[in-house]
Amino acid sequence: MIGWLRSKFYRAAARTTAERLPDELWQTTLTSYPFLAALTPNQKTRLRDLASGFLREKEFHGADGLLVTDAMALAVAAQACLPLVFLAPAGTARAALGWYDDFVGIVLHPGEVLARREVTDEDGVVHHYREALSGEMMDGGPVMLSWSDVADAGASAVHGYNVVIHEFAHKIDLRDGEIDGCPPLPPGFLGSSSHAQARKIWMSRLHQEFSSFSDRVIAAQRFEGLVEEPWMDPYAAESPSEFFAVAVEAYFVNPARLMSDSPGLHNLVDAFFRPQRPAT
Numbered sequence: 001m002i003g004w005l006r007s008k009f010y011r012a013a014a015r016t017t018a019e020r021l022p023d024e025l026w027q028t029t030l031t032s033y034p035f036l037a038a039l040t041p042n043q044k045t046r047l048r049d050l051a052s053g054f055l056r057e058k059e060f061h062g063a064d065g066l067l068v069t070d071a072m073a074l075a076v077a078a079q080a081c082l083p084l085v086f087l088a089p090a091g092t093a094r095a096a097l098g099w100y101d102d103f104v105g106i107v108l109h110p111g112e113v114l115a116r117r118e119v120t121d122e123d124g125v126v127h128h129y130r131e132a133l134s135g136e137m138m139d140g141g142p143v144m145l146s147w148s149d150v151a152d153a154g155a156s157a158v159h160g161y162n163v164v165i166h167e168f169a170h171k172i173d174l175r176d177g178e179i180d181g182c183p184p185l186p187p188g189f190l191g192s193s194s195h196a197q198a199r200k201i202w203m204s205r206l207h208q209e210f211s212s213f214s215d216r217v218i219a220a221q222r223f224e225g226l227v228e229e230p231w232m233d234p235y236a237a238e239s240p241s242e243f244f245a246v247a248v249e250a251y252f253v254n255p256a257r258l259m260s261d262s263p264g265l266h267n268l269v270d271a272f273f274r275p276q277r278p279a280t
C-alpha cells in the first residue's frame, strides 16, 4: 500500500449534485479546456449529464491541505467523462458511468509527487509515475491526480498530455480485468466474428504501433538531435498498457496532431471510441 493513502486522506469529501451544477461554472469549465470547447452542442449536453452523474457518485479529497472547490471537482469530472461521451452514446449517463463504478475516491494533490515510473507490487497494485508523480490509479481503488497538471490541461493539450484522461483510460482498459492495453471490445469490432478474434485484431494492431513507436523513441535517444522525436510522450514506450493510455489522452485532446504523427494509432483508438465510423 502506498503512503499517501494512509497519511493524506483527511479532507472531507467535496460533493456537487447535478441539480446544483451552475450554468456559469459549466461554461467556464468548457472554455478552460479547448478540447471540451470544441465539442458539438449535443456532445456538450451529453458531457454535462455525465459529469453531473460523476460528481454525484464520486468523493473528492484534497491532500496536503488542498481545498477542493466545486470548480476543481468539475474540471476533473468533465475530463474524466470525455471518453464516455463517445463510448456509450446510446445509453443513459448512469449506464455509461458504469465504466468507472469500481471506485469512489479521487485524491487531488497540489502538484506532482514523485518521479514517474511504473511498478506492480506483490498485491497487484499498479503505480504510475512520470518525472514526478502526476497521476495514479488502482484496480478497484481510488484515482490520484496532481491538481497543477489537471489545471494546466488546456495548455498541455498541444503536447497531447492529459493526466485525467490517462488515468481513466487505465480504468477503461481494466474493465475486462486485465491492464494490457486492450479494453473490452464491442461485438463485431472491426468486422470480427467473436470476442477472441476482436481481441486478436486489436492486439496485433496495437503491438505493431507500439513496436514502431518504441523504435522511434530509441532512435531519438540514441541519435539525439539527428532523429526527430515522436510527438507523443516517450513514456508510452514503457508498456502496451501505458501506450494505450497515452494514445487515448492524445486522441481526446489533440486528435489532429495524433493523426498526423501516428495515423494507424489514431485510427485504432478511433475505431474503439467511434465504432460507427468506417474502419480504416
Ligand SMILES: [Zn+2]
Residues within 6 Å of the ligand: 128, 166, 170, 242, 245
Ligand atoms: Zn499510466
